[in-house]
Amino acid sequence: MLSPALVIASKEAIDGLRDFRSVISSLFYALMGPLIVGLVSVAVRERAGSTLVLAGMMSVFTLVAAFAGGMNVAMDTIAGERERRSLVPLLLNPVSRLDVALGKWLTVSFFAITGLVVNILAFAFVFASAGMHLTLDWRHALLIGAVGVLPLALLAASAQLLISTVCRTIKEAQTYLSLIVFLPMSLGMLLVFFPASRQPWCRFLPVLGQQLQLQSLVDGSATAIFEPLGLGCVTLAVAILLWSAAANQLKRDDIVYGN
């Protein structure tokens, strides 16, 4: 028999996959970056250094994909429950509110990681099709991907779950969640316009750290092994903190019954 959190997660996953409009929207976000980079690669073909520029663009779009993959599911999963008045019937079951928060977080994380994986695969396809060859250290790339970047999808899921919990309607959640998708983009811009902001401690800040890790991966600069490990730990800690805050919100009367 599945634990209550897994029962909730599997139901939310089925529900999310049946929401055709949101699946299309998440796919669009995941493929938007590879599509743009593919088009630009045609324009700048055979120009010196173009591969590095395009690979640099990849880092921003990959982080956007981590935030966008679970966005639609996140807004439906608690703000949607509140809007359709199905949160109370769910809480009437012999299931703790921690299980409810965990089950929903697992689903949002699943969609966020899927968005990230689809994005990376599409980039690999675009780079191969355009004949662009990055000289990557694959072991290093795997380390950064698994330990540095993957936890960002979990952090994005936690942040989105928290926002969804305090929103009363899907529309309200959509307003805030679509804004945080642009967080990686704005930090990317910050790095471009203010290169001085690349302080060593920035490599351990969630979002900014992942961006720097990915950039160092594509430009081939050396990265100490503890950096992605430390970044992964900090990102996971923030993810757990945000998830706990979301689970705590479910104890509030005005969240459960507020209109």
Add this chain to the structure above:
Amino acid sequence: MITVQNLRKCFAGRPAVTDFSFHAPDGAITGLLGSNGAGKSTTLRMICGVLEPDSGEIAVDHLTHRDGPLTRRHRLGALLDHSGIYSRLTVRENLLYFGRLHGMAPDMLNARVDSVIAALGLESIAGRRTGGFSLGERMKTALGRALLHGPQNLLLDEPTNGLDVPTVRSLRALLRRLRDAGTCIVFSSHLLDEVSALCDRVVVISEGRLIAEGTPAELCALTQTATLEDAFVQLTCQTEACPC
């Protein structure tokens, strides 16, 4: 069996329920009667454990808050004012989901789902996604969810809202069958005819306090009125600003 003692709940300093006590025995339908905002729904929510009371004691089959709300919920089925269902799941999938959350074994769950679908006349729509259902179809699905795990105690907040006459009749028959089988049913409604027809005992609540309790005949005798409606109006007019 549900026993509520000295229950109290405030929202933003404003009391919604004040020292409210009542007892709903097994094998009886207890009607909870009160005007809008009297505290009926808040009381039902606290019994279910969705809201925590500020003070007071709630016992469901002798299980109190000290036994934890999760233990109590195994023995409760509820259809409250929030009765949303999942529009992208079918009726059967909605029921299966809630059965799994109750920890029902797959074989038993499938049999129970079939039996609830048959009892509520949902066979023709059991395989359809619930998005686009009429209010009555949604209410029946939500009611099926409350009955699925065969709870010993059933809390129903205005369960006939949106139901057509044949469904109301079959619901009444179903509730009588459950009562005869020993289930404790607490039933909140504004429809006094329905309460008269269905309830063995009536608890009148006004401004969060117990005003009177007894059988419909006892309440009529107490107020020296001919109908439950007159009795209710007389009882609540003593405490509320009465428009009549």
